Amino acid sequence: MTSTTDTHCPYCALQCAMRLESRPEGSVTVSGRDFPTNKGGLCQKGWTSAALLDAPDRLRMPLVRDTKGGPLREASWEEAYARIVRGVRAAREVGGDDAVAVFGGGGLTNEKAYLLGKFARVVLRTRYVDYNGRFCMSSAAAAANRTFGLDRGMPFPIEDLASAGAILLAGSNVAETMPPFVQHLARARERGGLIVIDPRRSATASLTDDGNGVHLQPLPGADIAVLLGILHVIIASGDLDQTFLQQRTTGWEEVAARASTWWPERVERESGVPASQIRRAAQLLAGSVDEGGSFVLTGRGAEQHARGTDTVQAAINLALFLGLPRRARGGFATLTGQGNGQGGREHGQKSDQLPGYRMITDVAAREHIAGIWGISPQELPGPGVPAVELLHRLGTPDGPRMLFVHGSNLAVSAPNAERARERLTALDTLVVCDIVPSETTEYADVVLPTTQWAEEEGTMTNLEGRLLRRRRAQPPPNGVRDELQIWHDLALLLGSNASFSTAASEVFDELAAASAGGRSDYSGTSHLALDAAAVGPQWPVGTDSSSTPRPFIDRFSTPDGRAVLHDVVPGRPSDDLGDHFELYLVTGRLLAHYQSGAQTRRVAELVGATPGAFVALHPLTAQRLGVDEGELVEVTSRRGSAVGIARITRDLRPDVVFMPFHFAKLQAANNVTSDVTDPVSGMPEFKVSAVQVRAVDGA
Numbered sequence: 001m002t003s004t005t006d007t008h009c010p011y012c013a014l015q016c017a018m019r020l021e022s023r024p025e026g027s028v029t030v031s032g033r034d035f036p037t038n039k040g041g042l043c044q045k046g047w048t049s050a051a052l053l054d055a056p057d058r059l060r061m062p063l064v065r066d067t068k069g070g071p072l073r074e075a076s077w078e079e080a081y082a083r084i085v086r087g088v089r090a091a092r093e094v095g096g097d098d099a100v101a102v103f104g105g106g107g108l109t110n111e112k113a114y115l116l117g118k119f120a121r122v123v124l125r126t127r128y129v130d131y132n133g134r135f136c137m138s139s140a141a142a143a144a145n146r147t148f149g150l151d152r153g154m155p156f157p158i159e160d161l162a163s164a165g166a167i168l169l170a171g172s173n174v175a176e177t178m179p180p181f182v183q184h185l186a187r188a189r190e191r192g193g194l195i196v197i198d199p200r201r202s203a204t205a206s207l208t209d210d211g212n213g214v215h216l217q218p219l220p221g222a223d224i225a226v227l228l229g230i231l232h233v234i235i236a237s238g239d240l241d242q243t244f245l246q247q248r249t250t251g252w253e254e255v256a257a258r259a260s261t262w263w264p265e266r267v268e269r270e271s272g273v274p275a276s277q278i279r280r281a282a283q284l285l286a287g288s289v290d291e292g293g294s295f296v297l298t299g300r301g302a303e304q305h306a307r308g309t310d311t312v313q314a315a316i317n318l319a320l321f322l323g324l325p326r327r328a329r330g331g332f333a334t335l336t337g338q339g340n341g342q343g344g345r346e347h348g349q350k351s352d353q354l355p356g357y358r359m360i361t362d363v364a365a366r367e368h369i370a371g372i373w374g375i376s377p378q379e380l381p382g383p384g385v386p387a388v389e390l391l392h393r394l395g396t397p398d399g400p401r402m403l404f405v406h407g408s409n410l411a412v413s414a415p416n417a418e419r420a421r422e423r424l425t426a427l428d429t430l431v432v433c434d435i436v437p438s439e440t441t442e443y444a445d446v447v448l449p450t451t452q453w454a455e456e457e458g459t460m461t462n463l464e465g466r467l468l469r470r471r472r473a474q475p476p477p478n479g480v481r482d483e484l485q486i487w488h489d490l491a492l493l494l495g496s497n498a499s500f501s502t503a504a505s506e507v508f509d510e511l512a513a514a515s516a517g518g519r520s521d522y523s524g525t526s527h528l529a530l531d532a533a534a535v536g537p538q539w540p541v542g543t544d545s546s547s548t549p550r551p552f553i554d555r556f557s558t559p560d561g562r563a564v565l566h567d568v569v570p571g572r573p574s575d576d577l578g579d580h581f582e583l584y585l586v587t588g589r590l591l592a593h594y595q596s597g598a599q600t601r602r603v604a605e606l607v608g609a610t611p612g613a614f615v616a617l618h619p620l621t622a623q624r625l626g627v628d629e630g631e632l633v634e635v636t637s638r639r640g641s642a643v644g645i646a647r648i649t650r651d652l653r654p655d656v657v658f659m660p661f662h663f664a665k666l667q668a669a670n671n672v673t674s675d676v677t678d679p680v681s682g683m684p685e686f687k688v689s690a691v692q693v694r695a696v697d698g699a
């Protein structure tokens, strides 16, 4: 008999609602369901997501490698576990508890993110835990926390966008990364109020065509100057919300003084964006505040910089000067990328945080969490280091000798990926839990096959901070185990008395208790309550069960209730042009693929749509370099090279080239990118690399 399961897409943070129909012979059909984020729509990735369930090379047995450089072979769970336990003990003998490290993922359910942090800190007793959200959301999270005292990526319901008169999108290509989102831009486009900041005329930037808005196309890394230029015009025009600034913020005078020196003509000289466009963007934003509402939204294009926190800050400052967060229609938000990018950063898999979005250095937070975990606060490890620094320490004399990886394909997704691969090679033991082989399992000593989205129970938190249920539609293949089971088993084998439930609903209840009173409070809900609701709540959901869709209307979450503006200064990217590196590489996502491509490169329709990497460049650049359309070209930075097929397009500035980052080996864009990081957030500068481009001889 056909069974029907209501769940959500396995991929991005829009978490489109879908219905799965599972037939006895094993086939699964996907259809869209109505939900605030997708209104029944799905993108190509969502429609084809069932193909992941029976991927031909699905991992179904643990694998172990007997000698470094030797082949992986199938093993029993008992043998794989024994190998892991030996690895932990051997690493600890040499380097103590911090000789073992853990790397998590923003695609893990809330329950897994929570239990992974607990496994790291209670069973392994290591301070070295961080996750791939550091590469994704960290700049936006840092800017929101220091300004608002709270990081809920979208502090309003997504449906608020439907009435907007103006929406500014800084560095976000939603038309490809989350296509159902585009319907939320419809009203702003109708009113000519869509503003897109992107060095590339992306699919989203082209939505501004035909009088629907304005596309600002700056030099990569010049976003702060552009945002200051828009702010300059708003202040000069008297469109600022003076009462709001005086009553509900601090620090705005310094920001106003800074903006006063960034008049549009100066911004044009720095960024290449015409002064007239800066003025137009300011008029559109200011002109819609009282009519439909104005919104300022950032994405990875603005955030993945060595000054990413400051770039997001410049966008937040703009929203605050317009008084947007106090309005029922208006605000600032960041568009979270990974499926559980929001929940993934709340429950304790970050090096500096404990569950409930508490800081690990906070004495009261340590006492609360230690109490939930049944240990003393003194036994709870201190802060670790952000992901890039953690990767750099792997296999060094004083660094971790063993690494657990859950839900991440570091060999492709890490910046300066060759350096990351070298560090993986230097480990004594690498354990990778995944659903399919990846470029990272090629370095693993132990591979554990895990369940995936439609085979597991749990919760996710979407880009609105809305809790939703992931439900099991079918059992996993024989031989595959849920990570909750894996951590339960390993905790016992490693001699821990701590409780590690294998039931997702019980883990959620523990997570909810741990979050009580924290910045992201889930204590007022449960799997049962979420199952009963047609649409789940946006957090915080405290014990009075009331949710807070718009937390900043009356006050911010800082100690004095005021938003704290920070004066930010435009600067140059960390990677200088020169030494024959005369172009800037910008990387990004495509409609048909997701993240490192480990999943989507296995789906025939998606591979058919985009089979491999390409390098987009302007016709003038192609002519100067002697590159023809369709030719194989190599992009080289001071760190490494990647190849792709040349696509010649006027969508780029002549000084910028573009590569997608979903492809591996020689086509991996992250061979080229920089691992210089933002000092506040730890975000690497993925989005600007100085490169040279040449045609590959004989291709």
Ligand code: SF4
Binding pocket: 009, 010, 011, 012, 013, 014, 015, 016, 038, 041, 042, 043, 044, 045, 046, 047, 177, 178, 179, 180
């Ligand atoms: Fe899935 Fe995101 Fe596509 Fe929606 S937009 S179907 S969540 S990949």
